[in-house]
Amino acid sequence: xxxxxxRKYGQKVTRDNPSPRAYFRCSKAPNCPVKKKVQKSLExxxxxxxxxxxxxxxxxxxxxxxxxxxQCEEARLGSxxxxxPKQIMERTxxxxxxxxxxxxxxxxxxxxxxxxxxxxxxxxPNFTTALANAISGRILDNANKARF
DNA sequence: CGAATTTGACCAGCGC
DNA sequence: GCGCTGGTCAAATTCG
Numbered sequence: 066x067x068x069x070x071x072r073k074y075g076q077k078v079t080r081d082n083p084s085p086r087a088y089f090r091c092s093k094a095p096n097c098p099v100k101k102k103v104q105k106s107l108e109x110x111x112x113x114x115x116x117x118x119x120x121x122x123x124x125x126x127x128x129x130x131x132x133x134x135x136q137c138e139e140a141r142l143g144s145x146x147x148x149x150p151k152q153i154m155e156r157t158x159x160x161x162x163x164x165x166x167x168x169x170x171x172x173x174x175x176x177x178x179x180x181x182x183x184x185x186x187x188x189x190p191n192f193t194t195a196l197a198n199a200i201s202g203r204i205l206d207n208a209n210k211a212r213f
Numbered sequence: 214c215g216a217a218t219t220t221g222a223c224c225a226g227c228g229c
Numbered sequence: 230g231c232g233c234t235g236g237t238c239a240a241a242t243t244c245g
Contacts, residue, residue: 073218075237088236092217102236 069093071101079104 072092078085086104091097100118 072216074239076218076220077235077237080234086235 069099 069091070093071089073087073089075088076085077088082104084105086102089101089103091099098119102116102118103113104116106114
């Protein structure tokens with residue numbers, strides 16, 4: 066979940082990626098042209114990569130914040146083996162860019178948005194620390210659960 | 214009971 | 230023209 070209301074309309078297992086890929090459309094507005102593909106990362110199967118196509122033509126109140134938390138989720142799931150919060154940020158940002166390069170020719174608005182988000186995230190020491198703390202806490206929690 | 218998800222069928226594009 | 234592959238549709242099913 067990333068702040069929008071998505072309706073799943075299909076699922077396929079692709080050739081280049083053994084894990085099934087899911088197709089989502091925005092169910093908030095019927096005329097919304099935005100589409101979303103979700104599949105597991107080739108590199109790290111614990112990470113879910115979401116590819117956005119198009120732009121929402123309706124309001125997206127908390128979408129940005131929710132997107133951040135979805136990236137947090139990625140970091141939490143994908144970085145259980147790293148110990149330094151800095152590494153988490155370094156892992157998180159490239160995955161954002163990876164998602165973006167796929168959409169560069171289609172939408173520049175959300176690219177700019179996420180770009181801004183990533184910049185403000187990494188430039189704001191308070192948020193970075195808070196985020197790192199939150200993630201570290203969850204990592205420890207997760208690791209404990211996994212170990213015991 | 215309505216909305217969302219699942220899942221196989223269907224379709225279009227592409228390479229051989 | 231045929232088969233493979235990615236994307237979408239829609240009926241059935243599940244869930245709130």
